[in-house]
Amino acid sequence: MNRFFLPYFRVVFSVLVTFFVAEVAFAQDSVKTVVAKRGDGILSLLRKEGINPYDHYDDFIAMNLDNLRDSIHLYEGRRYLIPSVELDSVEVVESIEKKSKEVVKIEGEDFAIFGKKHATVLKNSDRLKGNVYYLVSGHGGPDPGAMANYGGKMIAEDEYAYDITLRLAKELISHGALVYIIIRDENDGIRDERVLEIDHDEVAYPNKTIPLNQVARLKQRVEIVNDLYSKHRGKYQRLIVTHVDSRSRGQNIDVFFYHHEKSKNGRKLAESIHTTFQKKYQKFQPNRVYSGTFEDRSSLYLVKKTHPAMTFIEIGNIRNKKDQRRILDPDNRQALAKWISEGVLLDYEK
Known part of the structure; x- marks a missing residue:
């Protein structure tokens, strides 16, 4: 395993599911x-x-x-x-008088960074095998990003961007991708709470202190990604940056995707994820118009300076009450991550 890959240890485990x-x-x-x-x-x-x-x-x-x-x-x-699921099971018969039982054996890999509850990644496919993805969640460390009050508690942009990023990483790994989580918090893992507690102990890959100065922070991320990009030269590589928007309190927004104006592959990645979101809205919210766009935003530091083809994603507005409900719901965060991953698959397989 490549020594630059995020730390993990492999486990093979069995889950016994017993029922009459x-x-x-x-x-x-x-x-x-x-x-x-x-x-x-x-x-x-x-x-x-x-x-x-x-x-x-x-x-x-x-x-x-x-x-x-x-x-x-x-x-x-x-x-x-409830969806009907066919279990890969082996029947165990203890006696004719006893009811049949079924044993399901599931194999997976355990990644500590996802937390104990979500550590195990089950293999879905090899569709992204050999591909390298760099995931950067916005802010972190001394900078929590945009903040807002929800039910008397403060919530911060970096915690929600990080949670979505971890969920996205897990989806990509399940399809065989090599994933680098650039901004990381070894203590948080994927969290299913609505209000995510704020801390400031995030570090930059592999274990670098995040600078307080904004320009220094962005420069650090660019250098990390570009160094890794050089080490993986010749492989299919993509960068995905995730932020939670912080526009005016009254503005309810959809998910936006940005790319570099001169990057054909970056535009295709942003467009593929945007297309996926459009289709999901048409399927699950047919009476609601999706207003999110994909467009050039070469003025953004990470868009301008990083080497891999990339997309910069703005997810909702943490200061808007309607968007807060969407971002705080763990089901929604999982849906966002899954839809982004499906857009990534669409981009690669086009």
Whole structure:
């Protein structure tokens, strides 16, 4: 394994899923349903049903579109359809009198940076094998970025940009990519809380103190990415920078994508992710017009100075109440990461 890759250790683990046949022996034309309880989100509901929420997130939304608030949130007390999942299982029969049990063996790799709860990355495909991706979340360390008050607590841009970036990294790794997380916090991991606690212990890859001065911070990130780019010369390499916008309080915005005016590949990457978002909105929010764009923004320091083809993403407005609800919801952060990853796949496979 390349010594510059983010630290991880490999594990192979077995998950034993035991249940009575009577509980899952539905007729072929039947669909399992479950009632949403207070506090349930799509991710937590699927987990409780023993289903990988990241693999079947879109399936769940498609099956329950007319029964979701804002095309993504559950209503407490309503019944929801559960995707049918074929388990790679081995039947274990202890005796004729006892009910059959099933054992599911799942293999994966564990990445400590994602946190204990989300550490394991299951392999989805090799579609991005050999590709190198650099992920930079905005601000961090001494600079929390834009801040706002939510329910009497302060929330900061860098925490939410970092959470989305980690989720995106996990998606890309699951498809075989080599991923560098440039701004990193070994203590946070992927978090499923709405209000993410603010800290200032983020470092720059591999373990560099982030400068207080803004220009020094940006220069540090550029140097890290460009050095790694040189070491991987000849490979397919892309850079994705993630920020949470901080426009005026009253302005509700969609997700925007920027690229360098002279980078054909950067434009294609931004356009591919933008196209993916358009299709997702058409599918899941057909009555809502998606106003996000992809455009040249060569004046941005990271856009101008970094060597890999790249896109700079602005996700929502942390100072807008409507956008706050969208960014704070962990289901939404997962959806954003998954949609970005699908745009990355589209870009590579075009």
